[in-house]
Amino acid sequence: MNKTLISGLLCAGLLSACASSSSDLKYEFKSDTPKTKTSLEVPPDLTAPTQRDRYPIPQIATQTTATSVASPATGAVVAKTATVERAGTQRWLSVPGKSPAEIWPLLKAFWQDNGFVIQNENPDIGYMETDWAENRAKLGSTVVRGLLETVGLGSVMSTPERDRFRIxxxxxxxxxxxFFSHQGMYEIYINEAKEDTRWQPRPTDPEMEAVFLSRFLVRLxxxxxxxxxxxxxxxISTQARARLDNGAIVLDDSFDRAWRRVGLALEHNGLAITDRDRTLGAYFVKPADDEIQKANANKPGSGVISKLAFWKDNAPAATPVSTNxxxxxxxxGDSQVRIEVRSxxxxxxxDKGLQTLLQQMVNELK
Incomplete structure (x- = not known):
């Protein structure tokens, strides 16, 4: 490689670094899903994503300005095109005058524009899941990173964390x-020689969920x-209380708000919603595919990883719950809802493990 080429690459790296440093973005994601299968050092979801084009991705019009005001009736903050609802750390958007068929393609384009690949989607039940992606903003803006990115070797630098969303x-x-539900994991060394690693779940990040809800408001x-x-x-419009009662949860809240909040709590605790019937008041769920186990499958000392993230502690693994x-x-009445987990x-x-799930849900619903 001659000196002229080296100088050119260094200049390009410097320019790239300078351009990056002017950005104050805290979240800048890039998908880990490879075009072709690579080594297990690239974390989960190594299979090709399922893509369905039931709703085509539209061209997004130029953004318009909207104001936000506090609603005296509910305490929610209303933007011109949506209402931001909140209960505890949970937030979600209510978009008036738009059907799910209209929102779906906007969501699909939104996540792709934010560096994620859609791994699974089912428009029939309004469910979408991204693959795992890396927050490249955590690498910082350095000359070396800029140079590597310029020559197509940006993946050489990496963080030990990955994130994905269920929508x-x-x-x-x-x-x-x-509703946006975050999941995270991080990689740790499992021996003193630092030769082998394992992916572990990390807590849901409400701040990250809030940031992407805000970005989607901009898309609207x-x-x-x-x-x-x-x-x-x-x-928070009201301080809802939740408590355990005879193997169930009693939540002091209206049915509509309880329905929304329970759905988020289930997803935050490692369960995937496969179907739902609001008329019956029923969510049908199963343990989410253990992507962390997939990442660790062929690593020495990976052991047996519990199916549900909320069982991850220093105690022996709890008895697994039923598949469905x-x-x-x-x-x-009008202000209380009883929540039961059934077969x-x-x-x-x-299942013995259900008591752990119920307690975790109570902690989130309080």
């Missing part, structure tokens, strides 16, 4: 509700500053 939409009387046409303000200032479960919500055929579930 769920539901039709409401006035429009569509949109809200001014960026107003979108950030709407998500940040969304207030039904989560039943029952109204108790798929609607019989009382007796």
């Amino acid at each position: 769920r939409i539901e039709k409401t009387e006035t429009g569509t509700d949109v 046409g809200v001014d960026e500053a107003d979108a950030t303000k709407a998500v940040a200032q969304a207030q 479960l039904r989560v039943q919500l029952t109204r108790i 798929a055929d609607n019989q009382p579930a007796t």
Whole structure:
């Protein structure tokens, strides 16, 4: 390689680094899904993503400015095109006047534009899942990184963390509700020689969910500053209480809000919603595919990893729950809901591990 070429690459790297340093983006994701199968050092989802074009991706029009105001009735913050709802650390968007069929292609384009690949999608139940991606913003803006990125070797530098999202939409009387659920994992050394590693789950990040809800508001046409303000200032309208009661959860909240919140709590605790029937008050769920186990499958000392992230602690693994479960919500008057976990055929579930799940859900729903 001659001196002229080396100088050119260094200049390009410097320019790239300078350009990156001017950005204050905290989240800058890039998918790990390779075009061809590579080594296990690239974490999960090594299979080709399922792509369905039931709803074509539209061209996005120029963003328009919208304002946000606090609603005196609910405490939610209303943007011109959506309402930001909040309960505890949970947030979601209510988009009036838009059907799920209209929202779906916007979501698909949105996640692709933010560096993710859609790994699974099912428009029939309003469910979408991204692959695992790396937050490249955590690498910082350095001359070396800029140079490597310029010559196509950016993947040489990497962080020990990966993130993905589950996206769920539901039709409401006035429009569509949109839910983003984050999952994270990190890589650790498992021996003193630092030769072998293992991927471990890490807690859900409410801040990251809020950031992407804000970005999606911008995609809907809200001014960026107003979108950030709407998500940040969304207030809890009522202090809902949750408690365990005879093997079930009693939640002091309206059925509509309980329905939304329970769906998020299930996803945060490692369960995938395969179907739902709001009329019956039932979510049908199963343990999510253990992508962390896939990543660790052929690594020495990987051992047996529990199917559900909420069982991950220093104690021996709990007894696995059934493959398919039904989560039943029952109204108790106008301001309480009873939440029970049953078998798929609607019989009382007796799995020991369910007590751990119920306690984790109580902690989130409080």
